[in-house]
Amino acid sequence: MTRCLPLLCTTALIMSASAFAPSAHLSGASLPLSASATHGANTHTLAYKPDASGCFQHRLEALRARREEGTGSQTQYALVMVNYKLDKPLLERLWGNATARICADGAINRLYNLFETDEERARFIPEYIRGDLDSVEEDVRTYYTSRGSKLTRDTDQDTTDLQKCLHLLQTLDLGINQVIVIGAYGGRIDHEFSHYAILYKYPEANIVLLSQKRAAFLLKPGTHHLYDTHMGPMCGLVPLGSAVRNVETSGLEWNILGKEMSFSGLVSTSNQFVSSPVSVSTSDPVLWVSEVHSDLQPKVK
Numbered sequence: 001m002t003r004c005l006p007l008l009c010t011t012a013l014i015m016s017a018s019a020f021a022p023s024a025h026l027s028g029a030s031l032p033l034s035a036s037a038t039h040g041a042n043t044h045t046l047a048y049k050p051d052a053s054g055c056f057q058h059r060l061e062a063l064r065a066r067r068e069e070g071t072g073s074q075t076q077y078a079l080v081m082v083n084y085k086l087d088k089p090l091l092e093r094l095w096g097n098a099t100a101r102i103c104a105d106g107a108i109n110r111l112y113n114l115f116e117t118d119e120e121r122a123r124f125i126p127e128y129i130r131g132d133l134d135s136v137e138e139d140v141r142t143y144y145t146s147r148g149s150k151l152t153r154d155t156d157q158d159t160t161d162l163q164k165c166l167h168l169l170q171t172l173d174l175g176i177n178q179v180i181v182i183g184a185y186g187g188r189i190d191h192e193f194s195h196y197a198i199l200y201k202y203p204e205a206n207i208v209l210l211s212q213k214r215a216a217f218l219l220k221p222g223t224h225h226l227y228d229t230h231m232g233p234m235c236g237l238v239p240l241g242s243a244v245r246n247v248e249t250s251g252l253e254w255n256i257l258g259k260e261m262s263f264s265g266l267v268s269t270s271n272q273f274v275s276s277p278v279s280v281s282t283s284d285p286v287l288w289v290s291e292v293h294s295d296l297q298p299k300v301k
Helices: 088-095 107-113 138-145 161-170 189-201
Strands: 004-006 055-058 077-081 100-104 128-131 150-153 178-182 207-210 214-219 222-226 231-238 244-250 257-261 266-272 278-282 286-292
Touching (some): 077 107, 077 161, 107 138, 189 207, 189 214, 278 286
Parallel strands (some): 055 222, 178 207
Antiparallel strands (some): 231 266
16 A cells, blocks of 8 residues: 555645745745855855765764763754744753754743743753844843843844744854754644745755654755664655655655655655665655654654
């Protein structure tokens, strides 16, 4: 029984950036965080590159337990919090290993309210609060700025708060090669689609939309190896941004063997790992979605 499903009605979904958010549309050049639009005097590359074998490796290393000093990792990530429900166990896991922590505008209110005591709250002070800052409550603003958080205002109404955070990262020389975004799921559907659109607009930034239960990220053209260390068993491939001329997979329950995928044609849903790593070779960008498991919650069986 196949789980690669044709979607028969897509006329209501117009994949233009301006349709994704009511107050801020996704405009400007497709910015790989290494060129094109600049939002500061200095810009730095967030490199999303294959390894020596020519393959992209995906392990969700950010979900590993806090590493001991000196063990290191090839993944240096920024943690960006956007303005919807934040998973406390997930935030606590990601916080300590992050190279930088940024709250997108009103997400700082959610971060503040996530903790019951100032003693606990004081352990989670982000380096930056970014956006037009119209949603930041005054007492929250005072609390974090008095403890070292830097407010960076960006009033551009043609960019979302998440884009503003990415533009800030572009100006910082931090050696970051991944951006983990939490708070991206749920809430208004236009907001959630705007986050998916960001993956396509910034393909070089290696952005992962992450919650305790699911992950989504873009697979660039090339060959990708996806490991079940923290992903699976359920997963899928969604050609959300544009048609994908050719996809070939191995290691899935329902493999795709050199077929074209499109949002009005073939979409792989309710697929699952049968071996690890899963291999995906794609001619064009395609969205990977997966369940997430870790010691933060029991692995789905």
